[in-house]
Amino acid sequence: MRRQWLRQAQWVRQLLPACEGDISLAKRQLIWMKEKVLTDSRAGSFSKSSFLTRKEEEQIDCFVKDRVEHNKPLQNTAILRSGHSDKTTRFDSTASVTDIDVSIVRLIIIIRWETEEWTFRLIDHLQAHHIPRPLRVLDICTGSGCIALGLATHLPKNSVEVTGIDISTDAVELANHNRQIHLDRLCNPVAFQHMDVFDFNLQSIDRYDLIVSNPPYITTDEYANLDPDVKDWEDIRALVAEDDGTAIHKRVIELASYIPKNGLPRLVMEMGINQSNALTDAMTLAGFNDIEVWKDLAHKNRAITGT
Known part of the structure; x- marks a missing residue:
């Protein structure tokens, strides 16, 4: 003892x-x-x-x-090891997100509780509406695929079709791995593609009904002051954006504005706690209605949505 x-x-x-x-x-x-x-x-x-x-x-x-x-984040400490050696598997860790265990690798953004929280809120919102055909969802900056897989798992069978895109080929590989290990739990189809959001063809966006996104939203000044357990373990492309951290948001807003209005949210997107005014203005100029800021459990502005 x-x-x-x-x-x-x-x-x-x-x-x-x-x-x-x-x-x-x-x-x-x-x-x-x-x-x-x-x-x-x-x-x-x-x-x-x-x-x-x-x-x-x-x-x-x-x-x-x-x-x-190694400055490894606490949520990423559950290392999968082979016996007693220091050799890690191809996928470094696992994390439980939206009630599914997903693999995580170094330099792919680590999902946090705030993202899980608004994803479940969106799931509840969609379940409360009668949708006559499968809702076509585009997940931009999909990372490990957590949001896409959460939607495909928890929404009713054959109610959505989810596509996740990411600029990182490693992220797409990881998302496909996570999809493969959860095939038996998926109630809806989900696919992942390698793509830069700035290369997305505006003429093809109207095939979707809803965009979800957890884009990079940290400013360069904020990044300079981040702790090593963030800098050393997450890809800077998944964290930092120009235009005070809103450059990717504004591109996503532009894309979502081309989705035909259907009475449901056309966009649900995570943001930094001080970005709600700038993004509300951008969404208003792009023609969105019913713009709403969702707060997280810590009462901080965390996601923005609009129809």
Whole structure:
């Protein structure tokens, strides 16, 4: 008992630099790591007072090392390892998003709870409407495919057809991998394509009914001050945009404005907390109606939508 208590105290001390010296945060992060290890090794049948086996301690050692020495984000610490070696699989980690486990790789943007939150809100909104034919959805900047796969999984069978596009070939490969491992859960078709949003043909946009997007929206000044656990693990193209972080948003708004109005949202898009005024103005000029800003659970402006 004393040995394991000392081991946990050591982990907390090791985590302090990654937690800006906040011992309470370091303790919480260790609890999350422990729960992850115990959930995986004991199928969830554990209590917080459970003693760790040697193998479980070794796994936490790996998590702490990744968090501290490699600036690996906490949500990306669940490394898939081969035995006891340091060799990782092709896909570095998994994360549960919109109730599905998706693979994650370094430099593909890591999905966050705010995105999951508005995706479920959109799912609830669409389920409340009778749609006579499958809704054709375009997911721009799809990344790991989480939003597209969430829609295809949780909306009623044959109610949507989802296409995800991304400028990164690695992201498209990852999204297709995630699609493949969840084929048995998909209620609707979903496909992924390599494409730059600025190359998208305006004449073909009217085949879609709705655009969803989590585009890059960090400014260059904000990027300069980001923590290493973001810079080292996420592709700058998935984070930073010109025009005060709104350049991609404005291109997406332009595309969505060519979608015929159908009474449903034509656009649902994540944004930075200080971008609502600029994007509301851009959507108004593009002819959108019923423009609404969705706040997240932290009461911050998080997504914008319009018909």
